[in-house]
Amino acid sequence: xxxxxxxxxxxxxxxxxxxxxxxxxxxxxxxxxxxxxxxxxxxxxxxxxxxxxxxxxxxxxxxxxxxxxxxxxxxxxxxxxxxxxxxxxxxxxxxxxxxxxxxxxxxxxxxxxxxxx
Amino acid sequence: xxxxxxxxxxxxxxxxxxxxxxxxxxxxxxxxxxxxxxxxxxxxxxxxxxxxxxxxxxxxxxxxxxxxxxxxxxxxxxxxxxxxxxxxxxxxxxxxxxxxxxxxxxxxxxx
Numbered sequence: 001x002x003x004x005x006x007x008x009x010x011x012x013x014x015x016x017x018x019x020x021x022x023x024x025x026x027x028x029x030x031x032x033x034x035x036x037x038x039x040x041x042x043x044x045x046x047x048x049x050x051x052x053x054x055x056x057x058x059x060x061x062x063x064x065x066x067x068x069x070x071x072x073x074x075x076x077x078x079x080x081x082x083x084x085x086x087x088x089x090x091x092x093x094x095x096x097x098x099x100x101x102x103x104x105x106x107x108x109x110x111x112x113x114x115x116x117x
Numbered sequence: 118x119x120x121x122x123x124x125x126x127x128x129x130x131x132x133x134x135x136x137x138x139x140x141x142x143x144x145x146x147x148x149x150x151x152x153x154x155x156x157x158x159x160x161x162x163x164x165x166x167x168x169x170x171x172x173x174x175x176x177x178x179x180x181x182x183x184x185x186x187x188x189x190x191x192x193x194x195x196x197x198x199x200x201x202x203x204x205x206x207x208x209x210x211x212x213x214x215x216x217x218x219x220x221x222x223x224x225x226x227x228x
Contacts (some may be wrong), residue, residue, distance in 0.1 A: 031214060040220055043205070043207075045215060067149075089140075090160055090161070103166065104209075106207075106216060107163070109160060110160050111160050113142075
C-alpha cells in the first residue's frame with residue numbers, strides 16, 4: 001500500500017461548489033503539506049501543518065482552508081471553487097522532529113487533478 | 118527575482134550522454150537543496166539532497182553545490198530513456214522546514 005494517499009484522484013466541478021481533497025499517510029510523519037502545481041510555475045505551498053494543533057499558511061492560501069483531523073490526515077478545502085483553482089494538487093509529508101531541518105525530506109502523494117468549470 | 122530558478126528546457130541528450138541541470142537560488146542563507154524527478158502526470162520523487170559544498174554522488178546521479186555562487190546542479194551520467202522527466206530543484210532556508218521549488222527542467226533522452 002502507498003505511504004501517502006490522496007482522494008479523489010480526479011475531480012471535475014463547477015464554479016461556486018465546495019470541494020474537499022483528502023490526504024492520509026501511514027509513514028508516521030508529523031509534518032504535512034499541501035501544494036498546487038501549475039504548468040510553468042512549479043510547486044507552490046498552500047498550507048502546512050507541523051502537528052495536529054499547528055496549521056500555517058503558505059504562499060498562496062487565499063481561497064483555501066485546511067483541517068488536520070489526526071496525525072495521519074490532512075484535508076484541503078476550496079470553499080467556493082473558481083476556474084483559476086484548476087490545477088494538480090499534491091499532499092506531502094516529512095518526519096520533522098529529530099531529523100532536523102537540513103535533512104528533513106518531503107514525500108509526495110500521487111496527486112489530485114482538479115478541474116473547475 | 119524568483120527564489121529558485123531553473124532553465125525550463127527542454128534539454129535533449131542522446132542515450133549514454135551526460136545530462137547537466139542547473140539551479141540558482143536567491144537566498145544566501147539557504148541550507149539544504151533537493152532534487153526531485155517527476156514523470157508526466159505523476160508525483161515528484163526524491164533523487165537526492167545535498168547541504169555541504171562540493172559533490173555528492175548516488176549511482177548515476179551527482180549533485181554539486183556551490184554556496185558562494187548560490188548554485189546547485191545535477192548531473193545524470195549514462196542517460197537512459199527512462200530518465201526522460203521533469204527535474205525539480207527545491208531549496209530550504211536555514212531553520213525552516215518549508216521548501217521553495219523551481220519550475221523544473223524537462224529532460225528528454227533520445228534513444
